[in-house]
Amino acid sequence: MANLLIAHGGAPTAVINASLYGAVMEAKRFPGIEHIYAAVYGSAGILNEQFTDLAQVPEEELEKLLRTPGSAIGTSRTHLEPEDYAAMAQILKKHDIRYVLFTGGNGSMDTCGHLRAACGNDVFVAGIPKTIDNDISVIDHAPGYGSAANFIVQCVSEIAQDVRSLPIHVSIIETMGRNAGWITAAAALARRAEGDAPDIICLPEVPFDEERFLARVRELHDKKGGVVVVVSEGLKNADGSTVAPPLFEEGRARYDGDVGTYLARLIIEKLSIKARSEKPGIWGRACAQAQSSVDREEAVRMGALAARAVLSGKSGVMAGLMRCSTDPYICEDVLVPIEQVMLEERLMPKEFISDDGFDVTDAFCEWCRPLLGSAPAQYADFKHSVNMEGVRLH
Structure with a gap:
């Protein structure tokens, strides 16, 4: 025995x-x-x-x-x-x-x-x-990934409904994933129709460009009012440094500052637009629901x-x-x-990242969708108006 x-x-x-x-x-x-x-x-x-x-x-x-x-x-x-x-x-x-x-x-x-x-x-x-x-x-x-992806899809989907209900600010949602953007990318599956949130997806595999980011936020806010941005906790600058400076670093262990909070403050200070950040954190890996x-x-x-x-x-x-x-x-x-597989790290491949670096491709969505286990919930939406003759105004 x-x-x-x-x-x-x-x-x-x-x-x-x-x-x-x-x-x-x-x-x-x-x-x-x-x-x-x-x-x-x-x-x-x-x-x-x-x-x-x-x-x-x-x-x-x-x-x-x-x-x-x-x-x-x-x-x-x-x-x-x-x-x-x-x-x-x-x-x-x-x-x-x-x-x-x-x-x-x-x-x-x-x-x-x-x-x-x-x-x-x-x-x-x-x-x-x-x-x-x-x-x-x-x-x-x-x-482990499929459940974490499903969690972020639910989070982004529900936050997007809130932002659409009162479209006046930018909501930054920070996901887990220090070097690899797989969880962040899954947020794209929260969309049900063209134009749905998330409006911007920022992956750690794509160097962060502050000027381009702020320009895109301004453009979307002028157009939609409410903007939903999903970012990885490990978002990096072109030189490889994290956008939010690390609070602690020793060997493979590193604790980064909250990039969502950093970007929300950046938007407020540079664009004078109301912004706030959300960070589900470890709930994303512990949520049995x-x-x-x-x-x-x-x-x-x-x-x-x-x-x-x-x-x-x-x-x-x-x-x-x-x-x-x-x-x-x-x-x-x-x-x-x-x-x-010993210490070998797999990042998001180029074919899964959009050309402008602010989104993912249809190929990624097709690859990821089966892992969620079920389709995202469908929501009612009556936020359009008609005149007395029944003509839809917007």
């Missing part, structure tokens, strides 16, 4: 626990597995030998994982040194753990690769993709695939999704060599 260990790394998502569910349920199918351990609080939990046995959890409790946001077993951003991997290898041996699954983004896949090297052939290690930022290379998309049904189902599949891989003798791989078709939407389950 041998044991399996599952750990979460990095920020949680609305479906990270669905992947946990998939991995646990798959592992329970293998009679040679005695304990299905979860590391409590990720890599730190492994080093501290803080484990809980999910094989003992009743199935009705495990099913709650499918709609539980955050991480039910905790996660961490623990910085690991070479000696930590050697220590982990000894801890795994001590607890008869021959199979390890890490759920996370490209940083966690880096951990997977180093742990596999430290353990050699004694332990089988695989990764389960997870990130709201959708910045893991090679694969089509990662579980916005969980995409497609995202949840794919998260379960990725957890099960990774568990099946290690338990059948494969190691040094990450479960992944590769798109076969968009209409109808079909994604194939694949295993990717871990070396191809």
